[in-house]
Amino acid sequence: MSYQFEKLLSENCNHNSKDVSEDDFENLSQTSSSILRENSLDELPFLNNIVDLETKTEEHVTAFLKRRYVNKQIYTWAGQTLLAIHPYEDIVSNYFNDTSVPCIDSIISKIWFRLSRNIGKNNQAVVISGESGSGKTYSACLAMKCIARFQKNKKKEPTDNILWQAWSSVPLLTAFGNASNEHNNNSSRFGKLLQLQYSAGTIVGAYIKTFLLEKSRVTGPNYQEGNFHIFQQILESVDDDTLANLYLNKDTAYKIAPKPENYLKSTYSETVKSLKILNITELNEILTILAIILNLGNINFFIKNENGYIAKDSYKFLIYASKLFQIDSDNLTQLLVTKTFAAKSKGNKRDTLYTSPCINKEECKERRNCLMRFLYNNLFLWLVERINEQIYAPESHKLIGILDVYGFEIFDTNTFEQLCINYANERLQQYFVNDHILKQRNELVAEGFSVDDIDTTEYSIRVGLLDGPVSVFGILNEECAMKRFNTDVFVNIRLADTLRSSKYFDTPGNNFSTCFVIKHFAGNVTYDTKTMLYKNRDKVPEEMISFLKDCKFPFLECMLRSSNDTSSNKTLLNKFTKSLDNLMQTLNQSDVHYVKCLKPNSFQIRGYLDEAYFIQQLRSNGIFDIFKLHFQNFCIRYNFERFIRKFSKKLYNCLQNPLKSEFHLGKKYIYLTEEGYIAFELLQYISKSIAARKIQKYWWKHRERRNRAAVTIQEFFKRIFFKKKRCSIENFIELSKMSSDIPLGRDESLTSTTSENYFANSCRKAEEYLRAHQFNRNYEGEQLSLTLEKHFNSLQTKPFKRVLFSGDHIISYNRLAEIPVRLHLSKTCIPYSNLLPKSELSKGLADIF
Ligand SMILES: Nc1ncnc2c1ncn2[C@@H]1O[C@H](COP(=O)(O)OP(=O)(O)OP(=O)(O)O)[C@@H](O)[C@H]1O
Known part of the structure; x- marks a missing residue:
C-alpha cells in the first residue's frame, strides 16, 4: 500500500461511523462481492471484451470478432473502446434497452453516470470514427436516442424539448450535407460535433459545430455519385405550382442533380417537418436559393472572338436565375462572362478596377461554379446558425459532445476534399x-x-x-x-x-x-x-459579392452575414487546420469515449467478414495497442484525499480483500474499475442505512423514556393538585355552611337583609374561588361549579332557593328554571345542541341572557 495513502487512512480514522460494526461490513462485503460475481456471470454468457482473451494474437482476435459477428453480436469492447461492426442488416434492436452488453447505450450510460456523480472531467465526448460507410452517423443517432431515454422530464411536449429539436436537426443537415457515393448512399459531406448541454439529469441546450462542407459537390458530383439529397427531394416532392414559381420543372434535366443508381430515397416532408420543429420559417427563401443553383447549373457558354457568351439553349436558365435573384439578367451575364481585376495605382489612391472578358469556356464555367458553391455553402452555414439560435442555452453547462466526422475515403480519383477528409481522420487517429x-x-x-x-x-x-x-x-x-x-x-x-x-x-x-x-x-x-491550388485559395471575386449585394432578393443579405470572412487571405487549408486544432482543444477538456466503426468487408455483404480486410482496419485503428493497456479497465480514479473523504477507512479495510482485483493503489491515485466503484458506493449506502436505523432506534427509545417520565411527573402533580383542590373545596363548603346556618327569627338583629348579605357574600366568594382556580370552562371547572351548585342548593337558604352556575359566574339565584336545563360549555358535534328551543326560553332562562 502506498505510504501516502496509509498516512491518510490513519489521519482519517475518526471519520468512520461508529454505529456500524466491522462485522456488519464483513458480512455485507462478502454478500456484495458474490452478487457482483453472480451478475457478471449472468450478464456475460460470452466474453465481450477482447482484452479478456487469453491469447491475443491478431488472428485470434479477428477470429473471436468474426465468431461474434456471425452470432450477430456486432458490438465488442476493446478495453474501454467500443468496436462496432457494420451488420448490413437491421439487428441493432436486439441491443435496445440492454446496457449489460457492449453497445452504444453502455457508453452513454457511462457518460450519464459520470456527469450525474461528478466523476472525471466536466465535459464528456463520444468520438465516432471509421471508414466512410462504416456506420458513424448511425451510431451518433443511436447515442442521441439513448440520451433521450436517459434524460428526465420525458413528459414534456416534444416540441419544447431541446433534445427533440437537436434530433430534428439530423434529417435537416442530412438533407443539406449528405450525398450518395460509391461507399455509402448517405455519406456525410461535412464534419459535425454536436454538443449537448447537460444540467441535473436533463439536456437543457445544444450547439452544433460543423467542419468543412464539401461544397465542390454542388457544381456536379463525380460519375455515379449524387448531389446533396435536398436537390432530389425538391425535384421529386415539391408540388408543380411551387416548382413553377421557382422556375423549376420536373421534366427538365438539371445537370447538377443526377440520380445515381444507389441514391437515397430521403423524404422532403421530413426536411420540412424539421424546419417547422426548429422554427425556421424561411422555407421559400431556402427553396429560392436552391432553385437559383439548379438553374445556374444548366447555363452553358460559348466563346466567340475571345469573348464569352451565354449559349442560346441555356439562356432561359439565366433569365430564371436572374428573376429569382431579382436583378437584371445583363448583370448576371456580365458577372459570368467577364472578370474584374484591380491594378495598383500610384500613391495612396485606390486600386483601379479593370474588366476583361473570359477567354475560354472553362473560365466562364468556373465563375458560374464559384457563384453556386458560394451560395450553397452560405446557405448551409446560415442553416446551422439558425439551428443553433433555436437550441443553444446561453448559460454554461456540462457538455456531452458527439463527434461524427466524414470517414476515411479512398476513391479512384482523390482530390482536395479527400485530402482534407483524410487529414481530419489522421488527426483524430x-x-x-x-x-x-x-x-x-x-x-x-x-x-x-x-x-x-x-x-x-x-x-x-x-x-x-x-x-x-x-x-x-x-x-x-x-x-x-x-x-x-x-x-x-x-x-x-x-x-x-x-x-x-x-x-x-x-x-x-x-x-x-x-x-x-x-x-x-x-x-x-x-x-x-x-484544382488543388484553386480550391485551396477559396477566393470569391469581389465583384461577385457586389453583385449579390445589388440583388433585390432580401434573403441574400441575411445569408451573407453568416458567411465566413471572404476578404481574409487565409487559405481553406489554413482555416480547416485551425478548426481541427479547436476540436482537439475541445476534446482535451473532455473525457473522451471512443466508438470505432468497422466494415466487415468492402462489398457491403451481410454475414461475411473478410479477415484480411478486417485485420487491416484493426491494425490501422490501433486496436492491438489497446491490449497493452488492459489496465485501463480501471477507468475511475480518485486522489487519495477525495477517496477517503467520500468513502471511509473502515469501508476500504473491509473491501480491500474481496475487491482486490477491482482497484489498484498507485502513487497519486487509487484506481477503480466500474464494478469496484459500484461496490464501494453500494456498501457505503448500506452502511449509512444501518447507521441511520441505529440512530432511529436510539431516538425512539429516548423519546419513549422521555414521554414516560413526563407522564409520571404529570401524575404526581395531578395528585397533589387534586388533593389541594379537594381540600379547598371542603374548606369553602364549610364556610358556606357557616354562612347559611344563621338562626333566622331567633335573633331579631339578624334581619332578612343580613341573611341576604351573608348569602351574597358566600356567592361572591364562590365566584372568586372559581376564578382563583382558573376556571376555564374545561371539564374540571365544570365539575367544580356543579359541586358548588349542588352544595348551595342543598343549603335550602331562604329566600334563595336555588343557585345556578355557568362557568365562573352565578347566573341565577332567585328562582329555579322550570324546565330541565343543560348547559353545554363546549362545542358538541350535534348542531344547535347548545341552544334552547325558542318556545322554552321565556319560561326558564329569561334572566340568564
Ligand atoms: N448498426 C447498423 N444497423 C443497420 N444499419 C446500419 C448500421 N450502421 C450503419 N447502417 C447503415 O449503413 C449506412 C451507412 O452508415 P452511415 O451513414 O452511418 O456511415 P458513415 O460512417 O457515417 O459514413 P460517412 O463517413 O460516409 O458519412 C446507412 O444507410 C446506415 O443506415
Missing part, C-alpha cells in the same frame, strides 16, 4: 493514439503498472507530413500565397522534390504526372493535384 493510448500508458507506468512500450511516432510523422512546416499543406499554401502561375504538374514536382524522403510519401508515374501518394494509417491514397 493521432489524438486517439497519443492522447488516449500513449498518455494513459505513461500515466499507468508512473502509477506502478507495468506496461509494454507503444510506438506512436508513425502517427505524428504522418500528420507532420501533411501539415508540418515542410509538408503537403505547407507547399500548397505557399504556392497560393505566391500568386504565380503554376501548373498542376509543377505543384506535383515541387511536392515530390520536397517530400520524397518521407517514408509515407510517394510519387507514382512519370514527371508529367499530377499524382502523389500518401501512406495513411488506413491505407495508401493517390491524390491528384488538379
